[in-house]
Amino acid sequence: MKKDLLSVVDLGRGDVEQLIEQALVMKQGGMRCLLPWRSVALLFEKPSLRTRVSFDLAVTQLGGHCLYLSPQEVGLGQREPVADVARVLSRYVDCIVARVFSHDTLVSLAGSASVSVINALSDLEHPCQALADFLTIREHKGRLQSMRLAYVGDGNNVARSLALLSGMMGVDFVIAAPAGFALDDGTLRRAREMAAVAGSSVTATSDPVEAVRNADVVYTDTWTSMGQEKEAPMRREAFAAYQVNSSLLAHARSDVIFMHCLPAHHGEEVTTEVLNGASSVVFDQAENRLHVQKAALAQILIPAD
Ligand code: CP
Numbered sequence: 120m121k122k123d124l125l126s127v128v129d130l131g132r133g134d135v136e137q138l139i140e141q142a143l144v145m146k147q148g149g150m151r152c153l154l155p156w157r158s159v160a161l162l163f164e165k166p167s168l169r170t171r172v173s174f175d176l177a178v179t180q181l182g183g184h185c186l187y188l189s190p191q192e193v194g195l196g197q198r199e200p201v202a203d204v205a206r207v208l209s210r211y212v213d214c215i216v217a218r219v220f221s222h223d224t225l226v227s228l229a230g231s232a233s234v235s236v237i238n239a240l241s242d243l244e245h246p247c248q249a250l251a252d253f254l255t256i257r258e259h260k261g262r263l264q265s266m267r268l269a270y271v272g273d274g275n276n277v278a279r280s281l282a283l284l285s286g287m288m289g290v291d292f293v294i295a296a297p298a299g300f301a302l303d304d305g306t307l308r309r310a311r312e313m314a315a316v317a318g319s320s321v322t323a324t325s326d327p328v329e330a331v332r333n334a335d336v337v338y339t340d341t342w343t344s345m346g347q348e349k350e351a352p353m354r355r356e357a358f359a360a361y362q363v364n365s366s367l368l369a370h371a372r373s374d375v376i377f378m379h380c381l382p383a384h385h386g387e388e389v390t391t392e393v394l395n396g397a398s399s400v401v402f403d404q405a406e407n408r409l410h411v412q413k414a415a416l417a418q419i420l421i422p423a424d
């Protein structure tokens with residue numbers, strides 16, 4: 120049966136542990152050419168730098184090749200119904216990597232495609248980013264257990280995947296968001312259920328200092344995600360007290376690492392000083408997209424014995 124990766128919860132804890140170990144091996148140059156002649160469609164409704172480049176290179180380095188399909192070319196759901204696009208692409212390629220506005224579009228794609236569908240970012244989740252982030256934490260801290268990850272900012276797609284993956288992997292997760300921009304209750308409930316099994320905690324506050332206190336990892340993302348551009352002025356005001364700057368970071372542990380999925384808006388959610396500072400691992404995160412996606416493609420597309 121085909122495997123899809125729409126949410127981090129499509130994976131189990133063992134899958135994620137294996138992915139991270141394989142990504143580390145691949146980063147050292149191991150396990151090449153696992154997907155000879157496989158074809159992957161990159162079906163994107165939104166712009167991208169990291170996701171597009173890292174998936175293209177991941178597939179190429181595994182011996183396959185990618186086709187990039189821009190919004191103008193396909194007109195997903197407009198020029199042609201989503202289900203028909205899924206069925207047509209399934210006749211050509213081995214996997215569809217899709218970046219969409221609505222998560223429902225991904226669910227329809229996966230429901231109609233006979234090949235695997237991977238979420239390259241939707242309004243709900245960004246699972247490949249969270250996996251790369253956990254690889255980055257593992258590399259810098261040597262472990263995931265007993266880590267405190269403080270996310271400061273919008274309860275968005277990136278925050279949702281991080282909360283769920285933290286719950287699954289036993290990382291203590293805390294989010295500080297202003298009223299009206301918190302993570303939804305369903306995600307918090309699901310993340311807490313998993314955290315109860317893994318022995319960690321998932322909490323929410325509106326106080327960024329409280330969240331960051333004693334944190335091993337401080338993470339932020341844009342205040343205005345793709346598709347919300349009209350709300351940017353209102354969001355700048357709502358999030359003004361949530362900037363990650365050196366005085367906020369001073370409340371974290373002295374060996375804290377700063378993380379951001381990028382693209383960053385210097386002087387908004389993070390200062391240039393923090394982004395370029397000694398604690399920042401943001402470009403390691405960007406690089407790790409490549410390694411973790413190679414491991415994910417292998418896990419999803421190579422049938423288990
Ligand atoms: N972090 C991330 O997904 O970047 P892109 O939007 O450039 O792909």
Ligand code: NVA
Pocket residue numbers: 240275276277340341343344345380381382
């Ligand atoms: N939350 C951001 C992430 C960009 C990688 C967005 O959806 O635009």
